[in-house]
Amino acid sequence: MTRIGFAYNQKPDAVSTTLGQTLGESVDAPAGDEEPPSRAGASSAIDASAAAPAASDDEFAEWDGPETIAAVESALAELGEVVRLEATPDFPERLRAERPDIVFNMAEGLRGVNREAHVPAILEFFGTPYSGSDPFTLSLSLDKARTKEWLTCHGIPNAPFVLVREGDDADALAERVRARGLRFPLFAKPVHEGSSKGITERNFCGSPDELRHAVAFLLESYAQPVLVEEFLPGREFTCAVLGNGDAARVLPIVGMNFGALPAGALPIYGFEAKWLWDRPENPLEIFECPARVDARLLSAIERVTLGAYHALGCRDWSRVDVRLDAAGAPHVVEVNPLPGILPDPADNSCFPKAARAAGMSYDELIQSCLLLAAERQGVAITATAAARKARAALAAA
Numbered sequence: 001m002t003r004i005g006f007a008y009n010q011k012p013d014a015v016s017t018t019l020g021q022t023l024g025e026s027v028d029a030p031a032g033d034e035e036p037p038s039r040a041g042a043s044s045a046i047d048a049s050a051a052a053p054a055a056s057d058d059e060f061a062e063w064d065g066p067e068t069i070a071a072v073e074s075a076l077a078e079l080g081e082v083v084r085l086e087a088t089p090d091f092p093e094r095l096r097a098e099r100p101d102i103v104f105n106m107a108e109g110l111r112g113v114n115r116e117a118h119v120p121a122i123l124e125f126f127g128t129p130y131s132g133s134d135p136f137t138l139s140l141s142l143d144k145a146r147t148k149e150w151l152t153c154h155g156i157p158n159a160p161f162v163l164v165r166e167g168d169d170a171d172a173l174a175e176r177v178r179a180r181g182l183r184f185p186l187f188a189k190p191v192h193e194g195s196s197k198g199i200t201e202r203n204f205c206g207s208p209d210e211l212r213h214a215v216a217f218l219l220e221s222y223a224q225p226v227l228v229e230e231f232l233p234g235r236e237f238t239c240a241v242l243g244n245g246d247a248a249r250v251l252p253i254v255g256m257n258f259g260a261l262p263a264g265a266l267p268i269y270g271f272e273a274k275w276l277w278d279r280p281e282n283p284l285e286i287f288e289c290p291a292r293v294d295a296r297l298l299s300a301i302e303r304v305t306l307g308a309y310h311a312l313g314c315r316d317w318s319r320v321d322v323r324l325d326a327a328g329a330p331h332v333v334e335v336n337p338l339p340g341i342l343p344d345p346a347d348n349s350c351f352p353k354a355a356r357a358a359g360m361s362y363d364e365l366i367q368s369c370l371l372l373a374a375e376r377q378g379v380a381i382t383a384t385a386a387a388r389k390a391r392a393a394l395a396a397a
Ligand SMILES: Nc1ncnc2c1ncn2[C@@H]1O[C@H](COP(=O)(O)OP(=O)(O)O)[C@@H](O)[C@H]1O
Pocket: 032, 033, 034, 159, 187, 189, 193, 194, 195, 196, 197, 199, 229, 230, 231, 232, 233, 236, 267, 268, 269, 270, 321, 323, 333, 334
């Protein structure tokens, strides 16, 4: 029986618990690349009546809830014996003691700008095969500015930007924006967050004055540089990629229907849409999968998606966010090598949604990711009926 380690970070139970209390020490707020835990557990953290979120409201947005962890574990259990390895500070010792044949990694990590890379780096240190992207790709993708530089080097379209650091002078900022040829409106966001942390309507900057305010707020609230880029006014898609090398493919793409947002809302998939407006009692019908696009646009979106996936060195799976510019050309917004995978279809999690549209169940998606990783690293997975079924679903997707 294959021994499958399972690395994850679990959300603290009580939303009033600070992360520092949870870990018994002082650490940065966690973050990464994920999707809303909309209906599961942590959504109770958010006061739906709040007009705009305070920075602290989204502190726990990245962590996986017990339902997701249990669902992934149950999918993996059909392929082998699962050993839970929560990515807490004793992770290295437990990994050494348990000696799994392969690890399914969805750990966001605890602290710092390289947090998503820590678990894979430890796995590499111990020579343990694991699923998903390597530490370098995870760190690179979490830094949206470096990701954009890298994409630009590889000729993958993305919005022009400047990076603003604490202490940068406001007038100098306006000058830099002008000098780089950036045209208003602009969009400002924390450079290494996920789950729409720090992304609200206030990030839209129609004028130098609004830009100054947005940048000052984000610098102060998130204690990290702010990415300022041109606002991409067109349609938005998120694209799930599964596979490696030439066999990597884009699953049916998910389109955002911004018409579902409240009247007058800015057409973005930000904090308000993910956390405030999408409620169990009033679900937001924002996703369309497969998105309605013509063959030409579909192939242009798939081209930039796969281009980004390969340029960043993604492995096994990733989700790429894409928006169209004013001329209708697809641009990469960001790449998520640890995609959100909420199990309940009602949770509006895009990767499982795309998999379902490709005829793949949640279990088959998780199992496919592990099978891809195993194949890539020459790890034998016990040939259970589930493994055969997942292989067939992957081949057909
Ligand atoms: N340059 C941009 N132009 C228009 N909308 C943007 C831009 N950057 C981000 N957004 C909007 O903000 C959302 C969240 O941004 P993203 O960088 O994907 O952050 P996260 O890591 O939180 O998902 C996007 O899905 C998109 O709707």
